[in-house]
Amino acid sequence: MTSYVLRRVAQALVVLWAAFTLSFVILYLLPGDAVLAKLGGGEASATVTPEQIAQARAEYGLNDPWPVQYGKRLLAALHGDFGRSIATGDTATHMVLSALPPTLAIAGLGLVLAIVFGGGAALAGTYTRAKWLANLLLSLPPLGISLPVFWVGLVLIQIFSFQLRVLPALGNQGPQSLILPAITLALPTGAVIGQVLAKSLRTQLAEPYIETVWAKGAGRGRVHFGHALRNAAIPVLTMIGVVAGQLLAGSVVTETVFSRDGVGRVTTAAVNGQDIPVVQAVIVLAAFFFVVINLAVDLVYPLLDPRVRQNPAARTRKELVHG
């Protein structure tokens, strides 16, 4: 078990390093650089001279050959220092960390709503005996996946902020400013959860052990919620890494639509400005979450699923084949 954990941690570190390198390569290869983006962004673009550009590049160390730049960045990153943002002058680590709470707030509420929406639709859809209702409920998750996120956000703003005037369209203030962004984020995420849960519920309900439970005289609710759900929830749990990634990705668009601060906004601005330090900090953070969550799921999984408890490596192989 210990060697398994160590191996997984080592793999995780490799993924983090690769994410760091990948982001450096992409941004380094782009035409132009952060200095040009900064100088070209405002009124200064007209009057800036080549000497100024050269001087600014030297100041930010952009004149170094790429192995030197890469080496310096990697060394600093090992100490948690991703360097200073060229656009804002703030440290990249501080920018990303201070943008994290507002993103976690909408992502957290979004996740809760997603579980309520998605789980609710899947459970009710498989529980009900009315065929039309089941069809209706089970068609909701595919619909949720099909809607462009930014479009949902704009429509919600149009209805609840501009027409009904019950919720604010913008800003980070107060709990009510969380509601619309969280719903926007929850729709696609809830849809994924709903789809997976509905499918695995149906699979579980068709399993032989359910027959046994029926035979023991259990009620419909007990069969459904007590036995089938417990087992059906496991595949959903393994998807939590995907879901987290989806929430982060959704926040890029949602935060722009709702004029909120957060990791998504920081990211788009940094990518547009080719602000390598900030983009690297974000990508490594995203990869970090992904890796940690997956690691946690892998370690918790054996505790939930007795079949895997004996041999954790078996699951990993199974995952690779069927995932």
Added chain:
Amino acid sequence: MAEVLAPRAGFVLRRPGLALAALVLLLVLAWALVPDLFTHYDPLSGVPREKLHGPSAAHLFGTDETGRDVFARVVHGAALSLRAAVSAVLIALVAGSVLGLVAGARGGWLDAVLMRVMDVLLAVPPILLSLALVTGLGFGTTKVAIAVGVANVANFARLMRAEVLRVRAGVYVEAARAGGVRWFDVLTRHILPNAAGPVLVLGVLTFGTAVLEISALSFLGYGAAPPTPEWGSLVAGGRSYLASAWWMTTLPGLVIAAVVLSANRISRALEGERA
């Protein structure tokens, strides 16, 4: 796809949702091929005096800020939007399948390296990856399609590799290999036909996500070169007029949703077929 579904007309008819989904995709395909059958308005130049009119019998989806018919722009935009989404899928499918095939077939260190690279691609959310790629490649529909395609490579690679491993473990393949059949023949005779199904399902599903991701990138400001009416940029462009012209975002947005929904429905049907 047609030959898969044609002999099963009854199967389709018993599923009105599926029939509707197929109809939607066929209609959109027809828009792409013969747009002039569906609208007589010019998608590129409008009548400035008729700008920002709401939906009416004359303009089904209303008009935009320069007086162009929005429905005409949606119909004429079908070709480019479909091409972008299909190229994204093809890039992901071809590159991903080849990588997965090589990894699965060769095994060993090459497999390990390729799969770690795929892990990285999966660890970074696709939208971040596309965002970084598209800034590097520049603006334009083709480049956005490439970025979205690359961001989806990992899914195909993993699926293909899994199929290769599954088929390789099959008794009949072992038998074939033992019987002296060359590796290439094993590939074409056993692995590819077996993998085609799941890859097709994922392809159709990815088509849906590609449409969404392309439109999201357009929204963030990396759209088609002007003045081409690509769907994503239509919705994105219309959002400036949210307060005064809701139809410019809402209606093209609904078209996108309908297409993605249909693709997902068909993907599920194909998956069910296999299962």
Added chain:
Amino acid sequence: MSTIWNPCREKRSHFSVTIVRFRAIALFLSIAAGSLLVACSSGATTADAGPPRAGGTLTLAIGSNPDCLDPQQASTNASLNVGRQLVDSLTDQDPATGEITPWLARSWESNADSTSFTFHLRPGATFADGTPVDAAAVKTSFDGIKALGPKALLGSGYLAAYRSATVVDPQTVRFDFSSPSAQFLQASSTMSLGVLAPAAYRKTPDQRCQGDGLIGSGPFVFSSFKQNSEVVISKRKGYDWGSSLWKHPGEAYLDSVDYKIVPEPGVRTGSLLSGQLTATTEVQPVDEAQFQGNGFSEQTRPNPGIVFNLHANVTKGVLADEQVRQAVSKAVNRQEVVDTVLSPNYKPATSILASTTPFYTDLSGPLAFDPAGAARLLDADGWAPGPDGIRVKNGQRLSAAVVFSPVFNQNQSVLELIQQQLRKIGFDLRIDLRTTAETQQLQQAGNYEFIWYNVTRADPDILRNIFSTKAGNRSLLQPGNPLDTQLDQQAASIDPAVRKPAAEQAQRLIVEHAYAIPVFELRQVVALGPDAHAVGFEASSRLQLFDTWVSGS
């Protein structure tokens, strides 16, 4: 639609015309008449405007994150609209006349060749940390800007020839330049050369960007900055050294200004209409109609400086041919651009400089829409219509690309319309959207045919920055051409009698040779809710919120 009579809107249509005639008569003389024009361009417009009242908060939307709040470093409108309120400048510039007027400096003089400027400071002004605004502090601040180097995105250009500042006595400071710098007088009125306290320079430039140590003597002080969310500034208690152009003495009316950072134009508009904002900047042309009446109002002012234009690189492709450039200029229907994609608030360009720039001259004659004339020019030049409607000569297609980056939201629509217009004379304009970094790179390398941009500066010296072969030289002209001579001449003297003819001749040369093809004047459009009044613009069309007030709760 609305029955509310709006006096300022009525007058606005005559605004630019009045200014033109006015300038022609006496540019720098009449402040009285000037203030009338100010009242129209930036005065209160709502019908129910009562006497101004002190107190309250203005919640104002801006369209992008002000990456850096320090006005000495910043260059985007979003940043400057905040920074302007925090610092005072040595001088101010009258938006109506272009005249330089007293602010921190009561008076000033310069030597004959504009290489030395002496300012006499007013007594009594203090920074927010209580230290006095004296000659030593001013010297520290200007040396500090020079020391920022390229980080002072705009200031480094203004101080390009800056040699030193000398404290003559506690209230007198002298600046020396290594070459004639007539533009410095106007530059001294901008926020880019606004004065910060000596304590500010004990912080790093990066810290000042975030508001840390951003200590000015302005009517507002920095309170807080949440990236991508909001900036809050509050009233400076005891402020009493306002610009001579402002309408009331003492402190600002507003207790605080809450800048909300709202990137979505539709959300800005909708939020103002639904009462979540008191005012918003960067109103989309299409949304303007919603703020006419119903208690809402608009304040607008054209940006001075270089108008949005297709700047030609005369060494590239078909644009090396002067007749081709002239034909393009004749074939652009500027009025149609304004009518279709923009709004009645916007004006077609009538020179390479906007009508609010000092020494602007009206060249609407040479810039008239004349498609027949354009076709004649091309016919005579040997360009014959090709099979696809695009003209051809010796196998070369009449085609050029325009590079642009999405800074102003309507750019793409405008270029699409120009593309349609030029197609009618057989010219194929290709639209090439690039990131700002890429555009900047292409521009530095001279690797473009047309480049699309504008520059805001309330001084004609901006022409020298862009066109002189010794500076930006965006047209890639040969050194020693007649335009250079005129540009050098206007830079050498602050005397209007010298500058005016040189600046006017330079504009004429640029338009006649079609080195750049002017299209329209950018305009700042601010929409005000029923409670907001008197949101003003300074001479560079950045916000001036000193006289602004809010009514109601």
